[in-house]
Amino acid sequence: MKLVHSQIPVEFLQALPEGMKLVNRHGHEFLVVESVFSRSGTPLVTESVRIHGEPSIRIGIRVGDRNGLIFVDAFWGSHSKLWGFLPDAGDGDQTVDAYVHDTGESLMIDxxxxxxxxxxxxGIELVLPGGENTIQVCARLGCPGHRIVLADMAKPVADSVSGINFFGAGSVEDDWFDAFA
Ligand SMILES: [Zn+2]
Structure with a gap:
């Protein structure tokens, strides 16, 4: 698999929304989710599990008749996850149900x-600080669909950021960033 580093639009960097930060790895800047909440305000980013050296996003997931905890890589466009349970492989085309692990509050939206x-x-909705900006993720298992929805930024800029994917980032191996070295 080929690893692609995508440029982050300068308009976005100049008005980086609260809850997003930039980190530098091997001379490349990456966008990282720093702080997100459920709709009712429960924080979802945890220091307890780090992926690629950054705190991860901790959510509950239901897949078919199984459910449990997962930790999602906070690097924008990475789709690495650590599963706290074994999902049933099923037919490979399942929709997950996401929730706040400790309270059961649904994170799902149409x-x-x-x-x-x-x-x-x-989709799964993660709310950035302030409640107006959100991150939306496709609920279909394995789909890379994700989008940032910003109240105060031109749609083409948000579209461009939403299109950033770090292809090949399918694991949490430590040598992931070596590809950029
Ligand atoms: Zn999708």
Missing amino acids: RTCDVEGCSCTR
Whole structure:
């Protein structure tokens, strides 16, 4: 798999939304989710599990008849996850149900995925500080669909950021960043 580093639009960097930060690895700047909440305000970023050296996003997930905790890589466009349980492989085309692990509050919203070939109409919503900006993630297992929805930023800039994917980041191996060295 090929690892691609994407440029972050300068308009976005100049008005970096609260809850997002930039980190530098091997001379490249990466966008990292620093702080997100459920709709009712429960913090979801935890120091207890770090992925790629940064705190991860801790959420509960239900897949089929199994459920448990997962930790999601906070690097924007990475899709690495640490699973606290073994999901049933099933038919490989399942929609997950996400919730706040400690309270059961649903993180699900209606959202039509814009990834080609995906027609999922459910998404996971993570709320940035202030409550107006959100991150939306496709609920279909394995779909890379994700989007940042910003109240105060031109849509083309947000679209461009939403399009950033670090392809190949499918594991949490320590040598992940060596590809940029
Ligand atoms: Zn999708």
